[in-house]
Amino acid sequence: MSTSTQVRPSRPIGGFRGGLLGFSAGFVAASLGSYFYLIDDYRVQRPQKSNESIATTVASVSKESVELGKKFSRIDALEDDFDSLKSSIKDEIDLKSQRTQSEVQQLQSEVSDLRTYIVSLEQDISRYFASNRDQYIRI
Template structure:
């Protein structure tokens, strides 16, 4: 223990001052220690100068107290945090507004496409309605089918008549050619 006390150096201020004492430790760190006050009487008031001051009175600045420093620190921290939060809030608001604007533009595009499709559908419906009015109905198709069958049957009968007539001509031609055959010797 005596070797550790030997290495400690005590740096002190004059006993009349209220400055703290600094102890130098072996690891070269200093520790501040405030010496106890030995006088029970308050310090004497400053002497009034015989020459009046013309510049004004100087008021020494008071050190910032714990409460006042805490309040100033709180207000400063609150202001910085509020500014940071409002910056991020405005950034988020801008981002959300941009997304909403993009969504509205996409909606406009899809609405234009839908209106174009609806217009095309209405045109097609009008053409279909016109075709229904101009086109043949079921009764018309039935009548046309019956007329087509009658025409087909009449053509078939005529074809059979022509075929029988041609056959008769072939028979007559065959008989005539057999009688008028000449033999060449």
């Protein structure tokens, strides 16, 4: 008895099917590796490591908040100094402005007095020459 077996022709796996199968296998392997890594990292056997990292983070945040508070208090102190300087400079400028105004008024008063004196001198001179005109015209 001779039985002949028929050999089916082999069909190559197409590029699309091979790419899809390779992608799926790689995705599953990467997912499993990541899953086991996370499980190993956060096991109950290692709580001290995570607690230490949390404590370090809390300590650094606390330190930074204290430094930030110091900087804010320094800014407040500088603002107060600035306000006091601003008010003292304003007072000084007002005082100088008042002094300048009084000096200007005093000078204006002196100029007015001088003008009045010059006008009175001119009038006296013109009266003198008017009354003694005959004496000086003789030649």
